[in-house]
Amino acid sequence: MLRKKKTITRILVIQTAKIGDLICSTPVFREVKQKYSNAHLAIITNPVTRELLENNPYVDEIITIRPVDYKGLSGKIRLSNLIRKGQYDIAICLNPNVPFALALFWGLVPVRLSIMPNFSGLTFKLASVFFTYMEKHASGQLITETYVKMLNAVGIKSNDISKEAYKSKSADIKTRQILGEINKPLIGIAVSSGNKLKELGIEKITELINMLLDRMEVYIVLIGSGQDRETADAVVNTVLKKDRITNTTGKLTLSELPALVERLSLFIGVDTGITYMADALSIPIVHIAGPIDTSEQRSTGENVIVIQNKLSCVPCTYVFKAAYFCKQGDRDCIQSITVDDLFNASKFLLLSGK
Numbered sequence: 001m002l003r004k005k006k007t008i009t010r011i012l013v014i015q016t017a018k019i020g021d022l023i024c025s026t027p028v029f030r031e032v033k034q035k036y037s038n039a040h041l042a043i044i045t046n047p048v049t050r051e052l053l054e055n056n057p058y059v060d061e062i063i064t065i066r067p068v069d070y071k072g073l074s075g076k077i078r079l080s081n082l083i084r085k086g087q088y089d090i091a092i093c094l095n096p097n098v099p100f101a102l103a104l105f106w107g108l109v110p111v112r113l114s115i116m117p118n119f120s121g122l123t124f125k126l127a128s129v130f131f132t133y134m135e136k137h138a139s140g141q142l143i144t145e146t147y148v149k150m151l152n153a154v155g156i157k158s159n160d161i162s163k164e165a166y167k168s169k170s171a172d173i174k175t176r177q178i179l180g181e182i183n184k185p186l187i188g189i190a191v192s193s194g195n196k197l198k199e200l201g202i203e204k205i206t207e208l209i210n211m212l213l214d215r216m217e218v219y220i221v222l223i224g225s226g227q228d229r230e231t232a233d234a235v236v237n238t239v240l241k242k243d244r245i246t247n248t249t250g251k252l253t254l255s256e257l258p259a260l261v262e263r264l265s266l267f268i269g270v271d272t273g274i275t276y277m278a279d280a281l282s283i284p285i286v287h288i289a290g291p292i293d294t295s296e297q298r299s300t301g302e303n304v305i306v307i308q309n310k311l312s313c314v315p316c317t318y319v320f321k322a323a324y325f326c327k328q329g330d331r332d333c334i335q336s337i338t339v340d341d342l343f344n345a346s347k348f349l350l351l352s353g354k
Helices: 019-024 026-035 047-052 072-086 098-106 122-130 143-154 171-179 202-215 226-238 257-261 273-280 339-352
Strands: 010-014 040-045 061-064 090-093 111-116 133-136 186-190 219-223 245-247 266-270 285-288 304-307
Touching: 010 026, 010 072, 019 026, 019 047, 019 143, 019 273, 026 040, 026 143, 040 047, 047 061, 072 098, 090 098, 090 143, 098 111, 098 122, 111 122, 111 143, 133 143, 171 257, 186 202, 186 273, 202 219, 202 226, 202 339, 219 226, 219 257, 226 245, 257 273, 266 273, 266 339, 273 285, 285 339, 304 339
Parallel strands: 010 040, 010 090, 040 061, 090 111, 111 133, 186 219, 186 266, 219 245, 266 285, 285 304
Antiparallel strands: none
């Protein structure tokens, strides 16, 4: 529990995971700042996700580090020195690992919170003694629920797990320039995933788009990073009605992307960062869950359809035990999802939203 101190002035949160994980961590930033409104809240994060925090009103300071920065004993010492200079009263570690356990202890942070994963090795279990409080993540519980339960240890009582995504000031202007004036429903489709195990694939995306454009009066927006440009181009080249599809891959930064996503009438995507951004912005979603354990992480909005076939090998990937290749060799958790399944779910959400 929180040690007695008259004033909490500096708080550190560590979340260095990917886009979706960072967005699922935003309730922590909000609830911490609402409880300790006068405290300085610093976030240690990955350089890739920095932009997602730059417009977050609850964040006072962003510190970026890469895994290589705390590799080896010298790296851990540098990290602990960085933390010590911050003179934090409380540290909340959302990445339970040995380097952060040691660095926070060596960094002399008096109150050090983290999570005891449902999957963890002996080394971390031994290192967990360097935290002053551990919240056990139970299988079958949303990771965001575990996050907010952990905050009870520092006097924060909340059940609000709603996520947030903030855009830059110029994002709306840039989005209008890209999209122009569209007065029909706009469907966003993520063309890729950081984890290739989860990807829908060019052929299935193209078939779905052709069906949507043929049977409904909608427009399609392809969404992704610059690295997805080649995949998106391949989709556009095979789509029949090209006049109703816009390829935005690589055209918007992470701080601009929320302005595009909030324009959507519907988002279709696998379990990837943009799916959780759409969820944070309350956009209707067809969430293709694939191999994930949906009891731990999923879209939680009111207008969400999670599609996942019941297979003996599903789930095989978890928050603290990710899979990156298919042991079966067929990716049946993705391949068994039919285009008809996706179309019918999309149609239902679009019609129910009218």
